Amino acid sequence: MAQQVRPVAGVAVGDVIGPVTVPVGRETLVRYAAASLDGNPIHQDEGFARSVGLPDVIAHGMWTMGAVGTVVADWAGDAGRVVEFGTRFTKPVIVPAGGNEVVVEGVVSSVDTGSGRVGIDLTVTSGGEKVLGRCAAVVRLA
Amino acid sequence: MPVNTDYQGREYPPSGPFAVDAATIMEFAAAVGSTDPMHHDAEAARAAGYADIIAPPTLAVRYAQQCDAQYIGDPDAGIDFSRVVHGEQTFVHHRPITAGDELIGTLHVDTIRMAGGHAMVTTRTELSDLTGEAVCTSVSTIVVRGGE
Numbered sequence: 001m002a003q004q005v006r007p008v009a010g011v012a013v014g015d016v017i018g019p020v021t022v023p024v025g026r027e028t029l030v031r032y033a034a035a036s037l038d039g040n041p042i043h044q045d046e047g048f049a050r051s052v053g054l055p056d057v058i059a060h061g062m063w064t065m066g067a068v069g070t071v072v073a074d075w076a077g078d079a080g081r082v083v084e085f086g087t088r089f090t091k092p093v094i095v096p097a098g099g100n101e102v103v104v105e106g107v108v109s110s111v112d113t114g115s116g117r118v119g120i121d122l123t124v125t126s127g128g129e130k131v132l133g134r135c136a137a138v139v140r141l142a
Numbered sequence: 143m144p145v146n147t148d149y150q151g152r153e154y155p156p157s158g159p160f161a162v163d164a165a166t167i168m169e170f171a172a173a174v175g176s177t178d179p180m181h182h183d184a185e186a187a188r189a190a191g192y193a194d195i196i197a198p199p200t201l202a203v204r205y206a207q208q209c210d211a212q213y214i215g216d217p218d219a220g221i222d223f224s225r226v227v228h229g230e231q232t233f234v235h236h237r238p239i240t241a242g243d244e245l246i247g248t249l250h251v252d253t254i255r256m257a258g259g260h261a262m263v264t265t266r267t268e269l270s271d272l273t274g275e276a277v278c279t280s281v282s283t284i285v286v287r288g289g290e
Binding site for chain 1: 166169170172173174175176178180181190192196197198199200203204207208224227228229230231232233234235238281
């Protein structure tokens with residue numbers, strides 16, 4: 001079955017993406033550490049995280065960005081359509097033994113029907129607090 | 143030792159090649175919660191015009207950070223990794239990273255800025271394939287917290 005890329009013709013500035021709630025557990029971070037080669041123990045070992053002054057294990061900022069990338073790619077209909085993607089890491093996502101959640105919401109900020117390029121501003125929160133700043137993507141739609 | 147501002151503007155010799163295999167793409171996609179067939183179904187990826195399965199938009203960091211290591215691990219650069227926090231990250235994809243790629247990364251130290259006792263270091267890795275075609279520009283800003 002052919003993958004369906006979202007047509008730019010149906011997209012307008014102000015369109016809302018999500019909110020999408022993404023669960024994150026310690027096992028998510030162990031898996032991300034292996035896949036990304038970022039083995040920093042603050043993302044896996046509660047005792048180590050506390051020993052360096054953190055309240056608990058924290059997610060890799062890049063895991064959070066990656067999870068947002070998944071939401072954006074799903075909306076576009078093909079991960080290869082995400083052409084620009086950037087963020088600031090403003091607050092850690094705390095991952096206690098019981099896990100946590102990240103909530104991703106996007107708003108279309110620009111639409112260029114000629115090139116199919118669509119800008120998206122993203123708001124990413126955990127426990128009601130923003131964890132990313134100036135998070136934005138550009139996707140190239142059909 | 144403070145962060146050495148003499149490194150601003152430095153360009154490193156190319157790193158790699160980093161072979162991108164399908165298993166790495168699939169593991170990374172699963173870790174960021176993606177079920178997009180572009181990451182695991184080669185037939186679907188080819189139908190969409192790609193040579194093979196493609197990477198999620200943030201996999202490039204795996205290769206960019208390996209390029210960064212030659213700078214961050216250089217004792218003369220003065221970067222105490224235990225004081226490093228990732229501040230900012232941007233990717234510009236010239237084309238998706240694709241299974242079968244062999245990526246070459248060229249690391250640039252773009253800016254080193256001191257602010258409030260901390261150093262903000264922005265590095266840029268230009269990833270290209272073996273033919274020299276640009277694949278991804280990854281820009282990372284780390285904050286090196288100053289000593290108390």
